[in-house]
Amino acid sequence: MSQARFDVLAVGNAIVDVLSPATDDFLSAEGIAKNAMTLIDEERARTLYERMQPGKEASGGSAANTVAGIASLGGKAAYIGKVANDQLGDIFTHDIRAIGVHFDTPALKEGPATARCLINVTPDAHRSMSTFLGAAALVTEDDVDAGAEALKASEIIYLEGYLFDREEAKRAYVAAAETAAAEGRRTALTLSDVFCVERHRASFRHLVANHIDILLANEAELLALYETGDFDTALAAVRQDVAIAAVTRSEKGAVITSGEDTVTVPAEPVKQLVDTTGAGDLFAAGFLLGLAQGRPLAEAGKMGAISAAEIISHYGARPECSLKVLAEKSGIAFD
């Protein structure tokens, strides 16, 4: 195993977010599941967008937000994901490279447009996402192969559960996990969304038990994975499946479990809760970088909590200041 060139390489849906304010009545009228991610087709994306308030566009995508967070923390990150050869694809590519993330998956030449996630943010700061996957879903084993050099040179490979919504993408995942394992790297997975878990529970259970070293999930996703309503039962189950699991619980912070150890990480204080988009993604950023840097679980968890607190204090899912500076102010030391 060679010296890692990257702390984390992530594979995920390359998406541009459209963030608009919305009321709860609007969500009801449109049949949008609150606080969840719903897949929509291009026609539905068009009609829903027509009815939404004016928006702000910004690069998103769960695992892409995570690597942006890692870069902001001073870590070295790489990304594999698929955009189309269009204006939104240019925006996604610019934003991820501008922050220093290695990204060279070739853009899709023909076919669907770059993925868009229509995010309706209600006054309670919760986000409800309607995603047209477009080109993002067309990430293939070839794209993983093209990124194999970076993949082999990454301390941790991080996979986004959302990609399970396409069979071809799932195969790309397993290929990435196997390449990582062959190099002695660790593979991490986020369960992404409770409905995503419901859609693909058997596949997730198989992947988690056989290929995953580090699992990230929120409480609802973990309960859905193990089909239980009891948190301790779910924790006991995940301990059998993975070396490390981090479960986020919103304002209750996070629980990290590894073998016999269980660590509780309190949520960091937030001055003003504006938009929860990206909270889980940024927890993953701090936590995974902490692990890649060989920090204790509690410290890695604290890096996650600090990163999540920054992202929910403003509109959008990418950091607006140096997370490294923030973390240093909270007593995290960097080399």
Add this chain to the structure above:
Amino acid sequence: MSQARFDVLAVGNAIVDVLSPATDDFLSAEGIAKNAMTLIDEERARTLYERMQPGKEASGGSAANTVAGIASLGGKAAYIGKVANDQLGDIFTHDIRAIGVHFDTPALKEGPATARCLINVTPDAHRSMSTFLGAAALVTEDDVDAGAEALKASEIIYLEGYLFDREEAKRAYVAAAETAAAEGRRTALTLSDVFCVERHRASFRHLVANHIDILLANEAELLALYETGDFDTALAAVRQDVAIAAVTRSEKGAVITSGEDTVTVPAEPVKQLVDTTGAGDLFAAGFLLGLAQGRPLAEAGKMGAISAAEIISHYGARPECSLKVLAEKSGIAFD
């Protein structure tokens, strides 16, 4: 003269903004004029964008920001401007319609892309703009003709000085002003930018003296128009040319002059100055709507100051809350 269906119809450059944080060193290294608008070509837009920080995209365009502000104040507004048939054009079209502005200029079918304004925002909250005009510059007399019905039904026609950068667009302006005058409507103009005034001083002087009833400018632009360094000299000159002139002076507020009357409007307090993009556009929104509603100059000016204060308290040039609610809190009464 029939009952006006719109308070204000604006003609301007239809632009999508890309807002990125930047340092003063970056502006120097790139040769970007601080606090001004510089025209760039597509190639320069590409290379500059490559070097910029991650951005946020949002609909912009000076006069389009103004009509968005008017709609947010509860006014009725219409817009004429040119986008291309592309993703950024869709975003511009969605955002302006979503707030209730009448907009039906046909999108350009072939040719350059939708205009982009690369806005580098320095830590002092000042913005420096590099604009690739693309499709926006191709607004023609045909587009004004297509919008003639709305134009004739608008209390005030508002023209953006920036459009003077193309000869064809300038002709469209004069056509709009003449149509407005024939219907007994008032025509307003913003000088837009000090370099824009320098580029087209003679044209501006002719237009202002012959076609404009209401002039908006900041102090530097007014001084440039009349080639003087003395504010009172410039005020005396503009009084001869137009019925009403409103001159904004940043934190010193605004001076409004009309015949013998001169009214000083203080700037509204701002909790946190974040980004001055759109300050002049939003002053114009409140001021023009106030005039269209027949309010006294001081009250129209106060509506402008309230609108400007909201826009500079956040990133981006479109209102993020109801300006009408804000204005009501400050004692402005609406029917």
